[in-house]
Amino acid sequence: MAGQQLAPYKADFLKSAIDGGVLKFGSFELKSKRISPYFFNAGDFYRADLLQAISFAYAKAVIEARESGTLGEFDIVFGPAYKGIPLATATTDKLAQLDPKTYGQICYSFDRKEAKDHGEGGNIVGAPLKGKRVLIVDDVITAGTAKREAIAKIQKEGGVVAGIVVALDRMEKLPHPEGDDSNKPMPSALGELKKEYGIPIFAILTLDDIIEGMKGLASEEDIRRTEEYRAKYKATD
Known part of the structure; x- marks a missing residue:
C-alpha cells in the first residue's frame, strides 16, 4: 500500500x-444532489x-x-435514533470488553423520535443524562442537522456533550449558496460543528483513508472517480 498505511x-x-x-x-445521488462515486450506509452492518x-x-x-488526549472522559455513550x-x-459493549478497568461501568442511552407519554415517559431510553458527560456515536455527518438536534436533546436533559465519533468523515465541503459551480472554498459540516460547539469530533475513517485503503480492494476506475470527487468537493477544513 503506497503512502501512509492505515x-x-x-x-x-x-x-x-x-x-x-x-x-x-458506483453512482449515488446525495441529499445535496451531488453525484457521489461511493456510498456508506451504517444501517447495513446488521450481520x-x-x-x-x-x-x-x-x-x-x-x-x-482518549490515549492521545483528543477526547476527554465521558460517562455515557449516546446513540441518536435510529442508526x-x-x-x-x-x-459500549466492545469498550467494556477491550478495557474493562476503564469502561466496565460505562453506560449507554438513546433518544426516541417522539416522546413517550405513558410508562416511564420521556425522550431518553437508558442511562439518565443529567450531570453526565456524553459521547455521541453516529454513522456520518452530512449537513450536521441531526448532530445539532442530538446535542440540543442532551443539553435539555442536563448532560454535557464530551464529543462526537462517527464512522466516516466524507471531508466534503458544504454546498455554496451560489451553487457548487462557484468553486469557492467552503468548510465541511464536521469542521463547522467543531467551531460551533468547541468539542472534539473525530471519525474512524476519512475519505483520504478510503482512497488509500481502496488499493487492492476496488477497481482502478472506482479509485480514479473517488479521487476526482475528492478534488472537486474537498472542504477547507
Whole structure:
C-alpha cells in the first residue's frame, strides 16, 4: 500500500465495509444532489460479523482518542435514533470488553423520535443524562442537522456533550449558496460543528483513508472517480 498505511483496525474495518456491501462504489445521488462515486450506509452492518467489525472499530477509535488526549472522559455513550442506537449499544459493549478497568461501568442511552407519554415517559431510553458527560456515536455527518438536534436533546436533559465519533468523515465541503459551480472554498459540516460547539469530533475513517485503503480492494476506475470527487468537493477544513 503506497503512502501512509492505515492502522490495522482501520484497514480491517474498511475491508469489512467493502466486503459486506456497506461501502459501495458506483453512482449515488446525495441529499445535496451531488453525484457521489461511493456510498456508506451504517444501517447495513446488521450481520453479526459486520456488527462486531464496526463496534470494534468504534471502540478502538475512542480508546485511541482518549490515549492521545483528543477526547476527554465521558460517562455515557449516546446513540441518536435510529442508526445510532445499535452503534452506541454495541460500542459500549466492545469498550467494556477491550478495557474493562476503564469502561466496565460505562453506560449507554438513546433518544426516541417522539416522546413517550405513558410508562416511564420521556425522550431518553437508558442511562439518565443529567450531570453526565456524553459521547455521541453516529454513522456520518452530512449537513450536521441531526448532530445539532442530538446535542440540543442532551443539553435539555442536563448532560454535557464530551464529543462526537462517527464512522466516516466524507471531508466534503458544504454546498455554496451560489451553487457548487462557484468553486469557492467552503468548510465541511464536521469542521463547522467543531467551531460551533468547541468539542472534539473525530471519525474512524476519512475519505483520504478510503482512497488509500481502496488499493487492492476496488477497481482502478472506482479509485480514479473517488479521487476526482475528492478534488472537486474537498472542504477547507
